[in-house]
Amino acid sequence: MSTVLERAVPADGRTGARRRLVVVGNGMAGARAVEEILERGGAEQFDITVFGDEPYGNYNRIMLSHVLSGEEDDADIFLNSLPWYEENGITLHAGVRVGRIDRFAKEVHSDDGQVTPYDVLIIATGSRSFMPPIDGLHTEDGSLLPGVFAFRTIDDTREMVSYAQHEHHRKAVVIGGGLLGLEAARGLQAYGLQVEVVHSGGHLMNAQMGPEAGAILRRSVESLGIGVHLNSRTTHVLGTDKVQGVRLKGAPDLACHLVVVTAGIRPNVDVAVASGLPVERAIVVDDHMRVLDEEGMDVDAIYAVGECVQHRGQVYGLVAPLWEQAGVLADQVTGRNPAAAYHGSRTATKLKVAGVDVASMGVQGPERDTDEHVMFSEPSRGVYKSVVIRDEKIIGATLLGDSRKVAFLTQAFDRGLPLPEERTSLLFDLGGPSEEAGVAELDDDAQVCNCNGVSKKDLVNAVEGGCTTVAGAMDATRAGKGCGSCRLLVGQVVEWAAGGAVQEDPKANWYVPGIPMDKPTLMAAVREQGLRSVSEVFAALAPDGADDAKSKMGLASLLKMMLADEYVDERDARFINDRVHANIQRDGTFSVVPQMKGGVTSVHQLRRIADVAEKHHIPMIKLTGGQRIDLLGVPKEDLPKVWADLDMPSGYAYGKSFRTVKTCVGREFCRFGTGDSTRLGIEIEERFQGIESPAKMKLAVSGCPRNCAESLVKDVGVVAVEGGRWEIYVGGAAGAHIRKGDLLATVDDPEQVKLLAGRFMQYYRENANWLERTYSFVPRVGLEHVRAVVVDDAEGICERLDAAMQASIDEYSDPWVEREDPFTPGQFRTSLPLEVRPRVPVR
Amino acid sequence: MSAEAVGAREHVLGPLEQIPLGEGRAFAVDGEQIAVFRLRNDTLRALSAICPHRGGPIADGQIDQRVVMCPLHHNTFELDTGCSTTGEQPLRSYQVSTDAQRNIVLRTG
Structure with a gap:
């Protein structure tokens, strides 16, 4: 077939035949690498042979703790069963160890005496459990003492389960209080065993978290009934034919029937060492996942992947880096993308350890004097949260007992996202736009947009269908097109679904979708060209002069704000309302x-x-x-x-305008009232009635700090305080979002209130994005900046702002007078299909 | 070939000036509710008047040269074909034009 003939000629000059790809290791890394290679058409390029130490297909090692706890059947954790290898034309030698590689003859020597030649070799030997030097751990023949288990393979797990199920085995000791040890302890409890964890470190899970978090985790673990011994070295395993206890350094012996050793893992490098390949902490590879020789040159046609490799000094023990490595390796091996390179992974873990949510990434605590450390600790609830920030970027975070913020923190850590000025919002949802549960953890069916009923899966499908911008996915699904409160989450889901390949949407900065300009540019162009109507704007500024239904309303509002009485009002530019x-x-x-x-x-x-x-x-x-x-x-x-x-x-x-001013009864009647809130409210409403704005503005005036008019959650909220003074809050909300307004200023009299409120609203009108409420605008621009401009006149524009607002106020006329004289023919003519009305239930 | 003649009926809906530039108005024609739009280039388009999504009044929607956007949930439909660009069922489209007296003439069937 033509595809065969076009293939690159192999190094040894054989043509027309497939090259021989041999994979040493059939764990998650080896199997993943094979899958990635098959996905890139590898079946046509290679005859694939896989050697696996274990006599099975490959399985999800991460799920072993679930098998131990009984949540999962061991048959369910297989990723690829034996028939899969056959179906894909792969020769699997399951249960056959490879002893040595002859890199010069390009042959693999396995323990069954076979010699297998290769053209390309992948080493994916993974890790094994580390067995610390403890007396009595092994019997004389070198095998583990009956009752002692590692926790690494499916066989380990099966044997441990069967041993734990013996009725007279009632006590277990887990040596090693890391992630795996705690999982083992929790799992063994399911068999009615009393479990103690012996940990040589000063706190649990010290690879993932610092001492404070470890102390809280200890309380949570102990509350599950698991005993914890810290700073404890196990010196002996007691018992001659089977386990009877352990001896600790400087502490009483612990009697037990079962010992699990979870004291870390070590890369399996025996094959590489025996084959003369360079090994430091693990097998050294370059960015193309090629094994390097002593001179740092890559060894011909040998690659390595997974926990057995050392890349740029790092050895990983997590699954995510392994997926990335396998992808790069497959691109290289198949020639699909010779430029593919692995640059290392920023590892973040999120898991449930013994029923406790744990997430950790990067450093555990501050390392330099200038590092910021935001930390919250609530031991009684088992909650600990800590974020370390350097140069405005997250360099580490730990979450314990509450991982709700993990999705944002992981993204921010991964990509160096900008961080909120208010650091506490890194740890808590303080209201305002925020993500709910982590995006990755959301169920496919979870409804992301509650207005339009768009699920996570709908969005993921849209992204997979090619909508790789947030706006594109929103258009395709209508997610975020309702109240808009889910837009942040929609963005996160799209980014997550696109796997970081989300495209910057150039339209994101445009004021309206149909004119390729941001607001200042658009306003400048309107002024310079003297445009006075929406149709003139389209003709002058839109690509090909094309009008755009979605842009009309925003343009109409903007022009009215800018031009006041010079605006030419085209009614088709208005929304029906x-x-x-x-x-x-x-x-x-x-x-x-x-x-x-x-x-x-x-x-x-x-x-x-x-x-x-x-x-x-x-x-x-x-x-x-x-x-x-x-x-x-x-x-x-x-x-x-x-x-x-x-x-x-x-x-x-x-x-999209000034709506209303809510007031409390105030001083006139209320015995607590300190200011005449109703009168001020009426005056404000009279002054600013009908003023159009990028989004609606809801106001309130309260007569005392009891705030019965809810002034703290309004776009502009006013509160009378003792001494005849008035506080002005801006940027509050209590609708789709909750946000407490920021105190803009405290002033002495109602006239000042009206002046500053008007000036703030004008500044907002001129600078906010279309449909951007003040609760987004104020934090985006920054309260300090708003105050500098509006209160302190830092930009010298206050006079102009006041005049512009006054011009808009002077333009006001009650729209309902159009009842006498409709502005357009048929303005109030029905558009309804009469036979279906009414559908709204009538009370 | 003669399909357009079979069962096709012309309806004169009155003067063009009933519809302001860039807007739509609803008409009941032959028992059907039809939204007629007058584009800013002074050409006409006609679509069935009820949004298939939630029954929104299409004639109240905002338009450009290409689409109409339902006022209730902003579903959009191509003015030329009635096809939805937001995944809804299509609207039916009708032929519409003006006669020598600038009356709106709609063709059904």
């Missing part, structure tokens, strides 16, 4: 919210609203969260009549 000055509902009817300044109403208003509701058969009357009255279910064609009968101004409950 802004065309008919009401909020569209799920059944295509609208909600009508008349202005009720500061939430203060009157007998006259209430009577009129009641009359209107009765006359127009309003199906639902609802009090809003902003202290107003909402008339729901009004057909579009009835809007003018309803407004006429109400004869009240619009409350703007539909726009």
